[in-house]
Amino acid sequence: MPSTPPEPAASRAVPSSVELFGWGRTAPSGADVRRPTSPIELQRALPTSFERGLIARGLGRSYGDAAQNAGGTVIETTDVTAFTIHESDPNSDTVLVTADAGASIDRLLHALVPQGLFVPVTPGTRYVTVGGAIAADIHGKNHHLKGSWCNHVVSLHLQLADGSVVEIGPDRDPELFWATAGGMGLTGVILDATFRCPRIGSSQLVVDTDRASDLDAVCELMRTGDHLYDYSVAWIDLMATGTNMGRSVLTRGRFASAEEAATKIGADPYKYSAGEIVSAPPFMPAGLLNKLSIRAFNELWFRKAPVERRDEIQSISTFFHPLDMVRGWNRIYGPAGFLQWQFVIPFDATRTLFTIVEEISQSGCTSFLAVLKSFGEGNAAPLSFPAGGWTLALDIPAGVPGLGPLLDRLDNLVVGVGGRIYLAKDSRVRPELLPQMYPRLDEWKAVRERVDPNRQIMSDLARRLGL
Amino acid sequence: MRDALGSVQSVLVLGGNSEIALAIVDRLVASRCKKVVLGVRSPASATTTLNRLRSAGVDADTIDFDALDPASHTKVIDAAAERMGDIDMVILAFGILDGHAEIDTDPVFAARVVQTNFGGAVSAGLASAVQLRKQGHGTILSITSVAGVRSRAENMIYASSKAGMDSFSQALGDALIGTGARCVVVRPGFVHTHMTEGMKPAPFATTPDKIADTVINGLQKNKEIIWAPSIMMPMFLTLRHLPRFLWRRVSAT
Numbered sequence: 001m002p003s004t005p006p007e008p009a010a011s012r013a014v015p016s017s018v019e020l021f022g023w024g025r026t027a028p029s030g031a032d033v034r035r036p037t038s039p040i041e042l043q044r045a046l047p048t049s050f051e052r053g054l055i056a057r058g059l060g061r062s063y064g065d066a067a068q069n070a071g072g073t074v075i076e077t078t079d080v081t082a083f084t085i086h087e088s089d090p091n092s093d094t095v096l097v098t099a100d101a102g103a104s105i106d107r108l109l110h111a112l113v114p115q116g117l118f119v120p121v122t123p124g125t126r127y128v129t130v131g132g133a134i135a136a137d138i139h140g141k142n143h144h145l146k147g148s149w150c151n152h153v154v155s156l157h158l159q160l161a162d163g164s165v166v167e168i169g170p171d172r173d174p175e176l177f178w179a180t181a182g183g184m185g186l187t188g189v190i191l192d193a194t195f196r197c198p199r200i201g202s203s204q205l206v207v208d209t210d211r212a213s214d215l216d217a218v219c220e221l222m223r224t225g226d227h228l229y230d231y232s233v234a235w236i237d238l239m240a241t242g243t244n245m246g247r248s249v250l251t252r253g254r255f256a257s258a259e260e261a262a263t264k265i266g267a268d269p270y271k272y273s274a275g276e277i278v279s280a281p282p283f284m285p286a287g288l289l290n291k292l293s294i295r296a297f298n299e300l301w302f303r304k305a306p307v308e309r310r311d312e313i314q315s316i317s318t319f320f321h322p323l324d325m326v327r328g329w330n331r332i333y334g335p336a337g338f339l340q341w342q343f344v345i346p347f348d349a350t351r352t353l354f355t356i357v358e359e360i361s362q363s364g365c366t367s368f369l370a371v372l373k374s375f376g377e378g379n380a381a382p383l384s385f386p387a388g389g390w391t392l393a394l395d396i397p398a399g400v401p402g403l404g405p406l407l408d409r410l411d412n413l414v415v416g417v418g419g420r421i422y423l424a425k426d427s428r429v430r431p432e433l434l435p436q437m438y439p440r441l442d443e444w445k446a447v448r449e450r451v452d453p454n455r456q457i458m459s460d461l462a463r464r465l466g467l
Numbered sequence: 468m469r470d471a472l473g474s475v476q477s478v479l480v481l482g483g484n485s486e487i488a489l490a491i492v493d494r495l496v497a498s499r500c501k502k503v504v505l506g507v508r509s510p511a512s513a514t515t516t517l518n519r520l521r522s523a524g525v526d527a528d529t530i531d532f533d534a535l536d537p538a539s540h541t542k543v544i545d546a547a548a549e550r551m552g553d554i555d556m557v558i559l560a561f562g563i564l565d566g567h568a569e570i571d572t573d574p575v576f577a578a579r580v581v582q583t584n585f586g587g588a589v590s591a592g593l594a595s596a597v598q599l600r601k602q603g604h605g606t607i608l609s610i611t612s613v614a615g616v617r618s619r620a621e622n623m624i625y626a627s628s629k630a631g632m633d634s635f636s637q638a639l640g641d642a643l644i645g646t647g648a649r650c651v652v653v654r655p656g657f658v659h660t661h662m663t664e665g666m667k668p669a670p671f672a673t674t675p676d677k678i679a680d681t682v683i684n685g686l687q688k689n690k691e692i693i694w695a696p697s698i699m700m701p702m703f704l705t706l707r708h709l710p711r712f713l714w715r716r717v718s719a720t
Contacts, residue, residue: 017603017645017646017647018645019644019645019646019647024471026470026471026472026689027468027469027470027471027604028604028647029468029603029604029647030600030603030604030645030646030647030648031603031647052602052603064470064471065468069603070468070553070602070603070604070647071601071602071603071604071647072603335688335689335690336687336688336689337471337689339471339472398471398472398687398688398689399687399688399689401684401687403472403687404472404474404498404687427470427471428470428471428472428474430499431499460468460604463468463553464468464470464476
């Protein structure tokens with residue numbers, strides 16, 4: 001069984017109270033942070049006093065307060081990163097991988113790709129952990145065909161609030177498994193997971209790019225063509241108004257065969273490199289990102305995209321993780337930080353998608369390129385975000401005047417057509433809307449009641465939303 | 468919990484009849500705030516406010532609070548936490564404004580003003596900080612005054628008491644760095660309220676509602692010091708550095 005040794009990591013002393021942010025750098029809180037360096041230490045990291053509970057934290061890529069626990073304990077899993085690629089039948093489509101909760105997709109890819117394997121799902125960043133991928137039930141550009149991360153999980157070990165460890169999966173205590181999938185870490189501490197990884201023909205992708213002049217055009221392209229591609233996503237300019245409203249660049253692709261990749265990377269089809277090219281400056285003055293600068297950026301970005309390009313060979317990093325090239329890009333929003341708002345609404349509510357895009361465009365609220373994607377069907381998890389329909393995600397600086405009321409209004413539109421917002425991105429939704437957005441919330445709460453009746457697993461998000 | 472846009476879900480107002488504080492509370496309630504406790508000297512004085520908040524669906528209550536009784540302040544905070552759970556925000560809004568010339572010849576009353584405005588802020592601020600540290604989050608919103616930036620002969624007691632409160636609040640904020648809790652200073656200019664009735668308005672006089680709008684905006688932007696109205700910042704940063712002979716002239720008019 002080929003196995004990777006865990007990264008050597010000395011036990012690190014962490015001061016007892018640390019202020020933790022989400023990726024959006026808004027609303028920090030202080031917690032007792034523990035950073036175990038081995039699976040055994042991770043299991044022993046449960047505190048003896050539970051007054052304000054505990055939550056596990058990975059790489060902190062949730063935008064809001066999901067991985068914070070004010071006044072309580074936070075267990076950072078990022079030093080517990082070992083994983084094993086299991087032996088498999090060479091003819092099978094997938095290979096089983098077992099990874100510790102703190103193993104990141106970045107680390108997995110460095111081992112998997114050279115062996116002709118990929119992760120089942122990747123979000124727009126490689127810097128998420130396996131534990132976080134399960135807790136948020138993350139999705140990627142292949143959701144329309146492959147669903148979200150937990151669809152590919154075979155089993156996982158979960159440490160419950162009482163300290164006991166259980167092995168669960170879709171066929172083993174499915175209630176608890178699906179409550180853990182997308183459960184924002186609130187059912188227990190995920191220790192490790194086993195999941196199916198697909199084989200790939202090379203480390204390159206064959207990519208088609210289409211520039212769409214407005215929202216109608218991009219929706220039509222996705223509706224008629226997405227099923228022909230393994231991966232699909234559109235970047236949309238939400239600051240364009242009038243006839244340009246919703247103009248987008250749609251990129252879709254599939255993994256290239258060894259022969260196709262050879263034209264670009266030569267003999268080794270699985271050559272993989274991924275790094276950071278630049279770092280965002282540590283301090284950004286407020287107001288550097290303003291309407292003018294963002295509008296100019298969006299314009300430039302739209303103009304530089306080809307109107308239509310076929311069969312371009314792109315690397316994994318370029319296609320899946322462009323923002324990872326700038327380390328700490330979340331700092332560019334200055335002291336007020338930023339938030340991401342992501343919703344999904346059913347396909348039959350396309351009119352509402354148009355209304356929302358129009359409202360955002362006309363509000364003049366500054367937003368870098370937003371992401372539009374069509375989702376396939378959701379899974380059995382009560383709190384999993386993806387559901388059949390359109391999903392739109394946009395970053396907005398938190399200091400924009402009138403932003404609160406605008407997003408509250410848009411939330412209402414989303415709920416009105418049976419849609420929902422993504423908890424891993426949330427940092428401000430009205431708690432009252434949650435039961436409407438997630439109609440099976442009570443089912444999830446019943447499982448939580450079963451495994452953690454005293455609410456010892458706790459996060460700021462759970463406090464804010466009354467989960 | 469505070470959200471990404473500065474909205475909170477529970478608030479304790481010390482000085483629960485302050486018009487500025489109540490204007491801020493109205494805006495917090497319109498956003499996410501569901502629990503309000505008003506700390507007042509006599510609960511009867513807050514009945515109208517309480518009824519208004521309750522009819523808006525807010526879980527509101529009063530609690531006995533006397534700025535001049537520092538020994539009771541920890542108990543007040545504990546009782547508020549008992550009542551509401553986590554206290555997302557404490558507004559320090561109590562204070563006495565001396566608009567009367569006779570204060571200069573009444574050292575006892577002058578000392579009372581300082582004990583209330585400054586001494587009370589210190590003991591209530593420290594008691595709040597203990598609770599917020601324990602919670603790992605929370606905001607102390609300390610309402611000082613632009614008057615504290617530079618005292619005038621005409622309002623020396625009030626102004627110097629606010630100067631003390633302002634200075635203390637900034638340092639408290641620094642002391643709280645890394646704990647999740649924080650202290651935000653609000654420096655209003657001249658505000659038309661019951662407290663200032665009959666006084667001659669200073670330039671850029673404003674209303675509690677406008678102050679509250681500025682505060683909400685400042686909280687959203689994660690500011691550490693909120694000048695209200697914002698023109699007060701360049702104005703007072705200039706005035707603060709005027710030579711004294713000039714300041715005497717400017718401030719006397």
